[in-house]
Amino acid sequence: MIETIRSLGRWGLGSFERLGRGHLFLVKILMGIPELFLRFSLVIQQLYSVGVLSVFLIIIAGLFVGMVLGLQGYNTLVDFGAEESLGVMVSLSLVRELGPVVSALLFAGRAGSALTAEIGLMKSTEQLSGMEMMAVDPIRRIMAPRFIAGLISMPLLAAIFSAVGIYGGFLVGHGLLGVDDGAFWSQMQVKTDWYGDILNGVLKSVVFGVVITWIALFEGYDATPTSEGVGRATTRTVVHSAFAILGLDFILTALMFGG
C-alpha cells in the first residue's frame, strides 16, 4: 500500500520535473530564434524535410476527407431540400475543424515522429554532445530551425488540406450527385467568413504546429539514448501530440465559436 503511494508520488514528481524541463527547453529554443534570421538557409532545409515531404500525404488525405464530406453532407442536406448549401457545409467543416485537426494528426504521425527519431538518434550516437564540444549549441543549430519549420509548415499544410478537401467535396457533389456548381461555389463564398472562419482555422493550425513540433523535438532531446528509448520516444510523440491536438482543439473551438 505504502509502496503504491510512494510510486505514485515518484511518478507525479517525475512528470512535473519533465514538464519543467520541457518548458525550459522551449524557452531556450525561442531564445535561439533571432539569430536564425541571419542563417535562414537552415530553416529552408528543414522546411523541405518537415513540410514538403508531408505534402503528398496531406493532399491524398484531404481529397478523401473532402469526398466523404460531400457524400455525407449531401445525404443529410437533400432531406431538407438544401443540397445547394453543400459547398458551405463542406468548406466550413474543413476550414474550421477538419482541416486544422486532421492535418495536425497526420503531421504528428509523419513529421513529428520523424523529428523525434532523428533527434533521438543524434543523441544516442553522441552527435549532440559532439556538437556541444565543438562549441556549437545543438538547441540553436538543430532544434530552433526545425521548430520554425514546423511552425511555418503546419498552417500551410492545413490550408492545402482544406483546399484539396473542398475540391474533393465539389467533385463528388457536382460530378457525382449533380449539385449545381454555381450554387456550390457562390453560397460557399458568401457564407464563409474571412475573419471568423478562415483566420480562426489558421490560428488553430499555428497553435497545433507549435505544440507538435515542441513535443517532437523535446521527446527526441529527452529520449533515453538507446534504440529502445528512441522507439518509445517516437511513440510518445504521436500519442501526446494527438491528445494535445484534440484537447486544444476543444478549448480553442470553445473560445472562438462558443460565444
Add this chain to the structure above:
Amino acid sequence: MPLIKIRDLHFYRGDRAIFEGVNIDIHRGKITAIMGPSGTGKTTLLRLIGGQLRPDKGTIEVDGQDVHKLSHRDLYELRKRMGMLFQSGALLTDLTVFENVAFPIREHTQLPESMVRDLVLIKLQAVGLRGAHDLMPNELSGGMARRVALARAMTLDPMMIMYDEPFTGQDPISMGTLVNLIHKMNDAMDLTSVIVSHDVAETSEIADHIYLLSAGKVIEQGSPVQLKRSTSQWVQQFMQGLPDGPVPFHYPGNTLEQDLLERKDAV
C-alpha cells in the same frame, strides 16, 4: 601552471559516488593518460572537464578559468579551444567526411569556400584520409571514423585534445596508426593531450604521465616506468591485466550461498 587543474572533485549519480576527492594536474604539451577499469567514470571525467556535467563539489580549471563558473557564452568560447574525440567518433551522419571536418570552420568563421577547402584537405591529409573526403560516415570503418573525428577536432587548432578510449575495438594496424597519430599531433602542433583508456600497453607507450583511477579516487600516478615498478598490488593487477586480485572478479553482493538459500526459501 598546469593547463587543467582538478581539485577535490566530487560527483554523484543518484546515491552512487563516481568521484570522491579527485585531484589531477594536466601539464601543457604533455600526453597525460587517465586509466582505470570500465565504469570508473573516465568518460564522466571528460564530460566534467568539457563542462557538459557539473561537479557536486570541487573545481576544474582549464587554462586558468573555472569551467563551471563560466557563462554560457564564455564556456562555448573555451570549448573552441578544447578538442574532444568521442568513443564513437560522433560524426554527423547526414554529412560527408569533408563536410564533417568543415563543420566547425563553417560554424565559427566566415572564411571563403576556397580556404575552407584547403584547410579541410590539409587536416584530412594529416590523418591520411584525404582520398576519403567524399564518403559518408556509414561507409567508414571504426578506425577511419575516429581519424576523421580527429581531423575535425583539429580544425580550429585547439590547445588541447581529449581522447575517449581511442584504441578500444581497433585492429592492430589501425591501433598502431592511431597511436602514432596521437603522438605526432601532440608534438607537431604543440598540443596538450588527455587520453582516457583501459588499454595499458598502447597508452603507456605514448603517455608522459599516467593517473590510475579506481572507486572514485586516484590510487596511483606517475610515469609509465614508475607505475610498472609500483609495489601496490592493485597497480600491478591493472597494469598486467590479471583477472583476480585486489580488484575482485565478482560484483559486490550477497554470497553465493545466501542467494541460493534465499531462492530455496522463496519456492
